Amino acid sequence: MSLEKAAQAIRNAESLALACHVGPDGDALGSMLGLGLAARNSGKPVVASFGSPHVLPPSLSFLPTDLIVPPQEFPAEPDVMVVLDAGSADRIGDLAPAAKSAATVVVLDHHVTNEGFGDVSVVEPTAAATGELVFRLLGILDWEISPEIAQCLHTALVTDTGRFQYSNTTPETLRIAAELVARGADPAVIGRHVYEEAPFGYLKAAAVAMERASLDPRLEVVSTFITAQDLDDLGITWGDTENLIDLLRMAEEADTAILAKAHSDGTTKVSMRSRGLTDVGALAAKQGGGGHRLAAGFTTSEQPETVIATLVSSLGDHR
Numbered sequence: 001m002s003l004e005k006a007a008q009a010i011r012n013a014e015s016l017a018l019a020c021h022v023g024p025d026g027d028a029l030g031s032m033l034g035l036g037l038a039a040r041n042s043g044k045p046v047v048a049s050f051g052s053p054h055v056l057p058p059s060l061s062f063l064p065t066d067l068i069v070p071p072q073e074f075p076a077e078p079d080v081m082v083v084l085d086a087g088s089a090d091r092i093g094d095l096a097p098a099a100k101s102a103a104t105v106v107v108l109d110h111h112v113t114n115e116g117f118g119d120v121s122v123v124e125p126t127a128a129a130t131g132e133l134v135f136r137l138l139g140i141l142d143w144e145i146s147p148e149i150a151q152c153l154h155t156a157l158v159t160d161t162g163r164f165q166y167s168n169t170t171p172e173t174l175r176i177a178a179e180l181v182a183r184g185a186d187p188a189v190i191g192r193h194v195y196e197e198a199p200f201g202y203l204k205a206a207a208v209a210m211e212r213a214s215l216d217p218r219l220e221v222v223s224t225f226i227t228a229q230d231l232d233d234l235g236i237t238w239g240d241t242e243n244l245i246d247l248l249r250m251a252e253e254a255d256t257a258i259l260a261k262a263h264s265d266g267t268t269k270v271s272m273r274s275r276g277l278t279d280v281g282a283l284a285a286k287q288g289g290g291g292h293r294l295a296a297g298f299t300t301s302e303q304p305e306t307v308i309a310t311l312v313s314s315l316g317d318h319r
């Protein structure tokens with residue numbers, strides 16, 4: 001569906017309740033907060049949240065997050081609920097019942113695995129980030145992009161494009177980025193918080209994960225895992241490990257990188273990346289997750305080493 005339809009629903013809303021995917025990244029938070037702040041500045045009552053575990057990644061806490069309420073304070077029956085950067089209804093975790101009870105659900109997303117949910121579903125796989133869709137939406141709504149909003153949306157673009165270096169980066173992405181910087185986004189602040197600093201414990205965690213990494217040169221896959229216990233020992237949180245997959249995927253012998261994160265609740269969250277040979281989105285979808293062709297993930301109750309073995313043996317089906 002078109003962004004105009006989404007704009008119409010949002011314009012007519014008495015109030016807005018915004019949600020993004022669980023374990024939010026820079027695009028999830030940046031696109032949600034960018035829209036939320038613009039709504040607030042335009043006099044529209046608005047709240048924003050994300051599902052449990054309701055913990056902001058430390059590297060993104062520089063964003064203006066005061067719109068965000070805990071999931072318990074999210075309206076049970078929202079008027080218009082806008083779901084951002086979530087490829088399926090279950091990706092909003094414990095906010096899913098609110099979406100079921102909402103009068104209207106608007107979805108803004110760019111995941112190729114998104115099969116369409118909600119009443120107004122805008123899914124554009126060619127958009128590098130959901131933040132691009134929000135930028136265009138604000139133009140249609142004629143809602144002003146303040147420096148604060150520009151910072152949120154630029155964070156969305158920077159993080160989902162890996163600093164404008166992934167293949168999803170288009171001329172349009174860069175045009176929007178230029179506009180956002182012109183409107184006051186500060187690339188240096190974003191760069192420092194997201195890429196240029198981390199707790200010392202993160203360096204140690206990276207060392208632990210890389211020590212454990214294994215490379216299969218024949219299958220061109222590199223894989224490793226990290227556990228909640230490792231993080232506890234080093235005094236860091238899952239939010240500190242966002243960039244770990246980017247270190248692992250550097251192995252030039254590998255097309256595919258697999259990082260399994262064993263959480264304390266017994267679930268394992270798997271991140272996958274490919275240089276082009278493997279459709280990791282399809283592979284993740286088969287495991288109940290999703291994502292993009294070259295970056296995807298899923299959650300399982302299997303142990304990290306078991307799930308890695310399963311994935312490695314099924315790689316051939318996705319090339």
Ligand code: AMP
Nearest residue numbers: 271272289290291292295296297298299
């Ligand atoms: P990540 O590895 O967490 O950075 O995620 C890479 C891509 O896969 C992102 O676009 C995520 O939205 C998507 N993704 C990660 N985990 C899941 C999941 N459990 N279900 C659906 N999509 C996911």
Ligand code: MN
Nearest residue numbers: 025027028085
């Ligand atoms: Mn995301």
Ligand code: MN
Nearest residue numbers: 027085130160
């Ligand atoms: Mn995204």
